[in-house]
Structure formats: structure tokens, C-alpha cells
Amino acid sequence: MKLKVYADRMSQPTRAILIFCKVNGIDYEEVKVDISKGQHLTPEFAEINPMKQLPAIVDGRFKLFESHAILIYISCAFPGVADHWYPADLFKRSKIHSVLDWHHSNLRRGAAPYVVHSTLAPVFGRPLNPQAAAEAEELLSKSLSKIESVWLKGNGRFLLGGNQPSIADLSLVCEIMQLEIVDEKDRARILGPHKKVQQWIENTRIATQPHFDEVHKVLMKAKEKLQNQRLKKANGGGGSGMGKLSHSRM
Amino acid sequence: MRLKVYADRMSQPSRAVLIFCKVNGIDYEEIKVDLSKNQHLTPQFAEINPMQQLPAIVDGRFKLFESHSILIYLASVFPGVADHWYPADVFKRSKIHSVLDWHHNNLRRGPVAYVLHTTLAPTRGLPLNPQAAAEAEKFISSSLSKIESIWLKGNERFLLGGNNPSIADLSLVCEITQLEVLDEKDRNRLLGPHKKVQQWIENTRNATQPHFDEVHNILMRVKERLQNQRLKGANIEGGSSTKKPSVSRM
Numbered sequence: 450m451k452l453k454v455y456a457d458r459m460s461q462p463t464r465a466i467l468i469f470c471k472v473n474g475i476d477y478e479e480v481k482v483d484i485s486k487g488q489h490l491t492p493e494f495a496e497i498n499p500m501k502q503l504p505a506i507v508d509g510r511f512k513l514f515e516s517h518a519i520l521i522y523i524s525c526a527f528p529g530v531a532d533h534w535y536p537a538d539l540f541k542r543s544k545i546h547s548v549l550d551w552h553h554s555n556l557r558r559g560a561a562p563y564v565v566h567s568t569l570a571p572v573f574g575r576p577l578n579p580q581a582a583a584e585a586e587e588l589l590s591k592s593l594s595k596i597e598s599v600w601l602k603g604n605g606r607f608l609l610g611g612n613q614p615s616i617a618d619l620s621l622v623c624e625i626m627q628l629e630i631v632d633e634k635d636r637a638r639i640l641g642p643h644k645k646v647q648q649w650i651e652n653t654r655i656a657t658q659p660h661f662d663e664v665h666k667v668l669m670k671a672k673e674k675l676q677n678q679r680l681k682k683a684n685g686g687g688g689s690g691m692g693k694l695s696h697s698r699m
Numbered sequence: 700m701r702l703k704v705y706a707d708r709m710s711q712p713s714r715a716v717l718i719f720c721k722v723n724g725i726d727y728e729e730i731k732v733d734l735s736k737n738q739h740l741t742p743q744f745a746e747i748n749p750m751q752q753l754p755a756i757v758d759g760r761f762k763l764f765e766s767h768s769i770l771i772y773l774a775s776v777f778p779g780v781a782d783h784w785y786p787a788d789v790f791k792r793s794k795i796h797s798v799l800d801w802h803h804n805n806l807r808r809g810p811v812a813y814v815l816h817t818t819l820a821p822t823r824g825l826p827l828n829p830q831a832a833a834e835a836e837k838f839i840s841s842s843l844s845k846i847e848s849i850w851l852k853g854n855e856r857f858l859l860g861g862n863n864p865s866i867a868d869l870s871l872v873c874e875i876t877q878l879e880v881l882d883e884k885d886r887n888r889l890l891g892p893h894k895k896v897q898q899w900i901e902n903t904r905n906a907t908q909p910h911f912d913e914v915h916n917i918l919m920r921v922k923e924r925l926q927n928q929r930l931k932g933a934n935i936e937g938g939s940s941t942k943k944p945s946v947s948r949m
Contacts, residue, residue, distance in 0.1 A: 499849045518796035546768035553803035599749045
């Protein structure tokens with residue numbers, strides 16, 4: 450019986466799982482659960498994950514939720530997963546745990562709400578919230594600085610300093626990728642100062658191609674749609690037929 | 700060279716690590732870092748933990764932060780730690796990971812904030828914040844309900860269902876004990892509806908005595924001091940010499 454991965458590719462932690470499975474040649478069935486349609490809130494899905502969140506997996510009779518727990522489980526339960534993803538070495542493994550733990554209250558707590566409050570809220574029938582977005586941005590920026598000053602301090606290509614990615618790189622990079630759908634100007638402001646982070650994202654992407662790009666397609670299509678909406682609004686709201694977003698603020 | 704544990708016993712995750720060490724007979728040196736005096740913000744402590752949070756450990760040349768990561772490291776590296784704390788079985792271990800992950804964004808967001816915004820804020824020179832307290836209360840209530848409906852559903856003694864605690868029980872219970880410093884009335888309102896949680900806290904406490912109570916001594920002294928202040932405040936404000944703190948809200 451194949452591993453089942455309950456997924457929505459607009460969900461950052463879900464993307465990490467999918468890319469991980471593809472890179473490691475793990476045989477699985479992707480079961481789409483559309484968050485924008487509230488499918489994660491159905492009683493059927495609650496049977497899979499009582500927390501009603503994505504991702505979740507079912508492996509035979511075993512159910513599991515929380516993406517970090519899932520990444521670790523798959524690393525341990527499936528043969529052929531290269532050691533660098535979740536090293537057997539206790540010291541390296543502990544470092545990965547501390548990055549993944551830190552992530553919840555820092556990068557994730559900054560990046561995810563920032564994207565929702567500045568851009569995605571209307572998809573869920575909620576209004577944008579510039580104040581909440583500003584608060585989230587502050588935490589996001591602090592987190593990006595911490596990543597650079599603590600884990601990307603040396604010349605390592607990845608968070609643990611080595612030449613290969615771990616599940617920590619995959620999880621955090623997929624989170625930051627969500628920024629692709631916000632206004633270009635905002636993304637440049639937030640990511641621009643962080644050259645090491647940008648390089649690290651690129652390193653992780655290259656190390657997991659073509660799967661990284663393939664799994665991010667849905668996000669990039671959403672990005673394109675939102676960009677077109679912004680342009681339309683700029684043209685419609687600006688009065689003159691200007692193509693640039695200089696007058697309109699979305 | 701002995702393990703060093705940088706801790707403040709008013710910090711819930713610090714308590715979990717200390718109790719774990721004592722119960723398992725791990726030889727360590729406790730180094731107090733006083734949060735109320737901002738000792739965690741010194742450059743010296745930043746050398747130990749660049750995130751400037753507690754707890755943190757130094758084992759020989761190895762430094763580690765994030766309590767869940769620390770608990771896992773200690774369970775793995777010290778001989779004599781019973782298997783039930785962090786089972787070798789990959790399925791049980793994964794369940795522990797998912798509880799600990801869930802904790803960050805759910806239970807952990809409740810008691811700290813609630814206690815701060817209703818009780819401890821004045822000691823930090825901050826105003827009380829009823830709105831933030833109300834949000835924190837929502838996290839507490841929904842988290843305790845989730846714990847009961849998912850992990851303690853069948854009247855289990857501990858979160859994983861066995862007869863012995865794991866690091867997940869210790870971590871989450873130490874979070875909830877922070878509520879001890881609250882006004883009796885508030886604590887009853889928050890914990891009262893959750894009989895299974897109350898029983899589980901007691902189970903965890905019993906399984907780790909006398910260390911549980913010993914490590915919680917400081918918290919209980921703070922509780923007593925705050926209770927006396929409330930009584931004094933009630934007597935002064937009440938006008939008459941009523942003993943119950945029913946009038947004053949601290």
C-alpha cells in the first residue's frame with residue numbers, strides 16, 4: 450500500500466514533503482486537499498488529521514501530521530534516503546532539530562501571516578490587514594537576519610554548514626518561497642538586504658531540481674495571476690493608461 | 700566535563716529539561732540566567748545561545764538551544780535514560796515529534812502570554828493588556844480541548860497512551876503549570892472544564908517526583924507572593940476586612 454500524502458501545493462510545509470519524496474524517489478500518492486475550498490475542514494479529512502491541517506500522511510495504518518515529524522519519519526522509514534537529509538550523527542541531527550523548532554515561532558510566524566495579511570486574505574474571504582502585515586514583516590525580517598548571522602555565518606552552502614541540504618533547508622526555504630506571490634516591491638524590500646539567504650534559497654533549489662520548480666508551479670501560477678490583477682488595477686485605477694504600478698497601491 | 704544547563708526555573712521549557720535530567724540521574728551543572736534581570740540579553744549569554752533564549756545547554760564543545768531538541772539530545776546521548784522518554788520505535792517517536800511540533804503554535808502560545816498580560820506585566824514595567832489576554836485564553840482553551848479530544852481521548856494516562864511519560868508529556872505539562880501564578884478564579888475557569896488534562900498533569904507529576912515539585916518550588920513561591928498581594932489589595936480596596944480576594948483584580 451502506497452504512502453499517501455495529503456497536500457495542497459499552496460501550503461509551504463506541504464511543498465517540502467512533496468519535494469522530499471520526489472528527490473528521494475519515494476513512491477507515494479498525492480491526495481489533493483484544497484484549502485481555499487475549505488476541504489481541510491471536512492469531517493472526512495478530520496479522520497485523517499484531527500488538527501485539520503496540511504500536510505498529513507497515511508502509511509498503511511499509520512497516520513501522522515506536522516511536516517517536521519513527517520520529514521523525519523520518511524527519512525527513517527524509507528530506504529535510500531541519503532544521510533545528509535537527516536544525518537545519523539547525533540550532533541548534526543540535534544542542530545537540525547533546533548532549526549526546525551526555532552522555525553515555528555520565528556520564520557513561520559513572520560512569513561506566513563505576512564503573506565496572508567498583505568496578499569492572500571481575500572482568497573479566504575477575509576480583508577487585508579496592513580497593520581498585522583507590518584507586525585509580521587518585522588518578525589520575518591528579524592528571522593532572516595538570524596538565519597544569516599547564526600546558520601549561514603560561515604561559507605557553508607546550507608544551514609548545517611555542509612555541501613548538501615538537510616530537511617531543515619527544505620522546510621525553511623519552502624516557507625520563504627511563499628513570498629513569491631506578494632507585490633514585487635515588497636518582496637524586494639524584505640529579501641533584498643539578505644544576500645546570503647538569497648544564495649541559500651538558490652542552492653537548495655538547485656540541489657532539488659527539477660522537483661523544486663515542478664512542485665512550485667502552482668505557486669508561480671498564483672503569482673502570475675496576482676501580478677496581472679495588480680497591473681489591471683493600476684491601469685484601471687490610475688486614470689491614465691500607465692502600465693507601471695506607480696500610482697495604484699493594491 | 701559536566702553538562703551545563705542554562706536555565707531560569709520561571710521558564711517552562713527550562714523546567715522540563717531540569718526535571719528530565721534529575722529523573723534520569725544525569726550529572727549536570729545548573730547555571731541560572733535570570734530572565735527578569737535580562738541576563739539572557741547579555742553578550743556573554745549570546746555566546747552560549749545566539750537566540751538569547753532559555754534553556755540552552757553546553758556539553759563539552761557542543762552547544763544546543765530549543766528545549767525539544769535538548770530533550771531529544773539528552774535522551775539519546777546519556778546512557779540509562781529509559782526508552783519510554785523517547786522510544787526507539789519509529790512510530791512512537793514520530794507521534795512524540797508531532798505533539799512537540801504542534802505545541803509551538805498552540806499550547807505554547809497560551810499560558811506564557813496569558814500570564815504575562817494578566818499578572819506578570821507590572822513586574823516588567825508593562826501595562827496589563829486584556830485584549831492580548833483574551834487571545835491567549837483562546838489558545839489555552841482550544842489547545843486543552845484538542846489535547847483531551849486527540850491524545851487523552853481514551854482516558855490514557857499519558858499522551859502516547861502507555862503507562863509511562865515521554866518528553867512530550869513533560870514539555871507540555873511544564874507549560875500548563877505556569878498557570879499556577881494566576882488568580883484562583885482565572886485558573887479554575889481555564890483548567891476547570893478539563894478533567895482529563897488535570898488528571899494527566901497529576902500523572903506526570905507523580906511519575907517525576909520529587910523532582911517535579913522541587914523544580915517547581917520557585918514558581919510556587921511566586922504564586923504565594925502574588926496571592927498575598929491580591930489579598931492585601933482586596934483588604935485595602937474592599938474597605939472592610941473581607942478575607943476573600945473577590946473584589947480586587949490584580
